[in-house]
Amino acid sequence: xxxxxxxxxxxxxxxxxxxxxxxxxxxxxxxxxxxxxxxxxxxxxxxxxxxxxxxxxxxxxxxxxxxxxxxxxxxxxxxxxxxxxxxxxxxxxxxxxxxxxxxxxxxxxxxxxxxxxxxxxxxxxxxxxxxxxxxxxxxxxxxxxxxxxxxxxxxxxxxxxxxxxxxxxxxxxxxxxxxxxxxxxxxxxxxxxxxxxxxxxxxxxxxxxxxxxxxxxxxxxxxxxxxxxxxxxxxxxxxxxxxxxxxxxxxxxxxxxxxxxxxxxxxxxxxxxxxxxxxxxxxxxxxxxxxxxxxxxxxxxxxxxxxxxxxxxxxxxxxxxxxxxxxxxxxxxxxxxxxxxxxxxxxxxxxxxxxxxxxxxxxxxxxxxxxxxxxxxxxxxxxxxxxxxxxxxxxxxxxxxxxxxxxxxxxxxxxxxxxxxxxxxxxxxxxxxxxxxxxxxxxxxxxxxxxxxxxxxxxxxxxxxxxxxxxxxxxxxxxxxxxxxxxxxxxxxxxxxxxxxxxxxxxxxx
Amino acid sequence: xxxxxxxxxxxxxxxxxxxxxxxxxxxxxxxxxxxxxxxxxxxxxxxxxxxxxxxxxxxxxxxxxxxxxxxxxxxxxxxxxxxxxxxxxxxxxxxxxxxxxxxxxxxxxxxxxxxxxxxxxxxxxxxxxxxxxxxxxxxxxxxxxxxxxxxxxxxxxxxxxxxxxxxxxxxxxxx
Numbered sequence: 001x002x003x004x005x006x007x008x009x010x011x012x013x014x015x016x017x018x019x020x021x022x023x024x025x026x027x028x029x030x031x032x033x034x035x036x037x038x039x040x041x042x043x044x045x046x047x048x049x050x051x052x053x054x055x056x057x058x059x060x061x062x063x064x065x066x067x068x069x070x071x072x073x074x075x076x077x078x079x080x081x082x083x084x085x086x087x088x089x090x091x092x093x094x095x096x097x098x099x100x101x102x103x104x105x106x107x108x109x110x111x112x113x114x115x116x117x118x119x120x121x122x123x124x125x126x127x128x129x130x131x132x133x134x135x136x137x138x139x140x141x142x143x144x145x146x147x148x149x150x151x152x153x154x155x156x157x158x159x160x161x162x163x164x165x166x167x168x169x170x171x172x173x174x175x176x177x178x179x180x181x182x183x184x185x186x187x188x189x190x191x192x193x194x195x196x197x198x199x200x201x202x203x204x205x206x207x208x209x210x211x212x213x214x215x216x217x218x219x220x221x222x223x224x225x226x227x228x229x230x231x232x233x234x235x236x237x238x239x240x241x242x243x244x245x246x247x248x249x250x251x252x253x254x255x256x257x258x259x260x261x262x263x264x265x266x267x268x269x270x271x272x273x274x275x276x277x278x279x280x281x282x283x284x285x286x287x288x289x290x291x292x293x294x295x296x297x298x299x300x301x302x303x304x305x306x307x308x309x310x311x312x313x314x315x316x317x318x319x320x321x322x323x324x325x326x327x328x329x330x331x332x333x334x335x336x337x338x339x340x341x342x343x344x345x346x347x348x349x350x351x352x353x354x355x356x357x358x359x360x361x362x363x364x365x366x367x368x369x370x371x372x373x374x375x376x377x378x379x380x381x382x383x384x385x386x387x388x389x390x391x392x393x394x395x396x397x398x399x400x401x402x403x404x405x406x407x408x409x410x411x412x413x414x415x416x417x418x419x420x421x422x423x424x425x426x427x428x429x430x431x432x433x434x435x436x437x438x439x440x441x442x443x444x445x446x447x448x449x450x451x452x453x454x455x456x457x458x459x460x461x462x463x464x465x466x467x468x469x470x471x472x473x474x475x476x477x478x479x480x481x482x483x484x485x486x487x488x489x490x491x492x493x494x495x496x497x498x499x500x501x502x503x504x505x506x507x508x509x510x
Numbered sequence: 511x512x513x514x515x516x517x518x519x520x521x522x523x524x525x526x527x528x529x530x531x532x533x534x535x536x537x538x539x540x541x542x543x544x545x546x547x548x549x550x551x552x553x554x555x556x557x558x559x560x561x562x563x564x565x566x567x568x569x570x571x572x573x574x575x576x577x578x579x580x581x582x583x584x585x586x587x588x589x590x591x592x593x594x595x596x597x598x599x600x601x602x603x604x605x606x607x608x609x610x611x612x613x614x615x616x617x618x619x620x621x622x623x624x625x626x627x628x629x630x631x632x633x634x635x636x637x638x639x640x641x642x643x644x645x646x647x648x649x650x651x652x653x654x655x656x657x658x659x660x661x662x663x664x665x666x667x668x669x670x671x672x673x674x675x676x677x678x679x680x681x682x683x684x685x
Binding site: 050144145150182185301305308309310343345352353356357364426 | 568569570571572625628632641645646648649650654655658659660662663664665668669670671673674675676677678679680681682685
């Protein structure tokens with residue numbers, strides 16, 4: 001049963017955000033009998049609210065507060081960005097946790113190794129995959145093979161790839177965990193209408209509520225974390241939907257607001273003791289913002305593909321997820337199918353005239369894939385705050401600075417050649433590669449984990465280095481971006497973090 | 511608490527202002543419907559309108575689509591309560607710029623020259639605005655979807671699992 005906690009109840013863990021990180025941390029804590037208040041800035045949708053129309057869904061759940069600089073595609077809603085994702089969940093590989101040792105300094109980057117190894121996180125990958133129902137793992141069969149995937153697979157085989165799979169997607173391939181199998185509705189990036197794709201909205205959150213150790217407060221925008229004179233955090237100030245401020249006491253706080261809001265909250269919580277913001281003793285808070293190298297390839301094939309029939313990302317190729325300097329860049333990338341509605345395709349390919357129209361005339365014949373690739377951290381890719389502009393909450397407006405590293409340009413060029421060759425091997429009439437598809441959906445790194453406190457914001461469990469009861473629980477933790485989509489790793493780290501929190505509580509350290 | 515009070519006051523003021531803006535932005539589709547009986551804004555003159563109808567087709571030429579599709583896009587953009595007046599201005603600017611490039615009525619040029627004149631102004635803000643409006647209008651139009659074989663959202667008929675997902679007949683056997 002959903003519970004209510006008093007504002008002055010200082011036994012609760014306050015979790016900020018209800019997405020992949022916050023939703024998972026909330027439920028994992030509640031399952032262990034630890035009381036949780038989760039503050040979610042957005043509203044609570046139901047499956048009946050989900051329609052196959054990105055523009056409508058964006059009005060229902062997009063994050064529209066004023067921001068300057070590079071755009072991000074994230075959500076203000078219960079479930080956070082697990083309501084806007086493709087479900088692709090490959091694991092990081094061993095070398096990706098040793099990025100600095102493997103790649104070298106890469107010129108102007110701020111690369112570090114992760115303070116943990118694949119071996120340490122592997123058991124938590126297992127738990128995350130089981131929780132999310134990742135296809136092709138545990139008891140879940142691989143996903144249905146869509147025609148777009150069949151094209152990717154055939155072309156991939158022709159150009160010599162071997163690790164091609166329709167597995168590794170957190171969409172039910174069979175009915176499981178009270179949720180149905182995927183119906184191949186298509187264009188489901190902005191929400192699965194039947195709940196086949198994992199989202200904390202209808203998994204972690206209701207499960208947490210059933211424990212009787214969890215309260216979700218919607219429309220609750222955290223604006224400041226307060227601490228005591230010793231530097232331990234003691235409460236979270238938040239605005240409710242009417243704008244009234246409340247202060248919830250806390251035993252510990254887990255911040256999972258996605259990179260911009262996580263940075264902003266820690267930054268705005270600055271005090272005499274922490275004049276540059278909580279967790280910013282090293283100066284790394286808000287820096288090393290990473291969002292993956294992307295390249296989109298669309299091809300007009302000799303026959304119909306009808307890529308609208310089925311999930312957007314229905315299969316992947318993992319052969320390029322490796323370190324091989326002979327390719328001319330460091331790190332790897334994952335190739336994934338992609339599909340979009342006519343307007344999105346027209347907007348992505350851009351241009352006008354006979355050529356653009358001809359491409360669109362062949363909509364039924366389009367096959368598509370994109371890559372997500374390792375994006376090296378750079379100090380000046382960062383979140384800062386405008387000196388005078390204030391948003392609807394009266395808070396300083398975030399400014400997102402992001403620019404490519406030369407390594408990314410080299411990787412993108414390689415990927416464009418490989419993916420074009422893949423489709424051309426099957427007789428593609430035209431291929432188009434688009435580098436910038438306009439925005440960060442994989443957001444990582446602004447409160448990164450580091451072995452040495454001077455190199456980052458959080459330790460190997462995601463605890464802020466110099467604050468014993470303050471944790472970061474979202475993609476902000478990533479020490480480096482690796483190649484794969486981040487959600488599986490966010491969930492694995494969240495499960496691991498909760499074990500650490502529970503152990504610390506048992507030892508009376510928290 | 512002083513800081514909290516200040517923050518609260520700012521927040522309340524801002525939320526009121528914000529809700530006003532949000533309400534306009536929130537209902538793009540509803541406002542499309544209501545435009546049918548909205549007061550008719552000043553229309554461009556007939557010459558400008560004819561030229562812009564021609565330009566709209568040359569932006570995204572699809573022979574299968576009737577003129578009414580292109581005309582409808584211009585009409586909807588013109589009748590937008592917030593942006594219609596600006597759009598009219600942009601149409602006027604585009605028509606004038608094309609005539610200036612042509613040195614005579616742009617519509618009198620042959621096809622290749624018409625397109626060349628458009629290329630000559632394609633980076634102008636007014637051109638980009640019209641291009642964006644026409645692109646969104648065409649490719650969000652179910653008439654175009656039908657033409658290229660996309661039936662629209664599939665939730666209503668239960669998805670493609672039993673409606674053609676995975677069907678492909680031309681892939682080579684020999685890989």
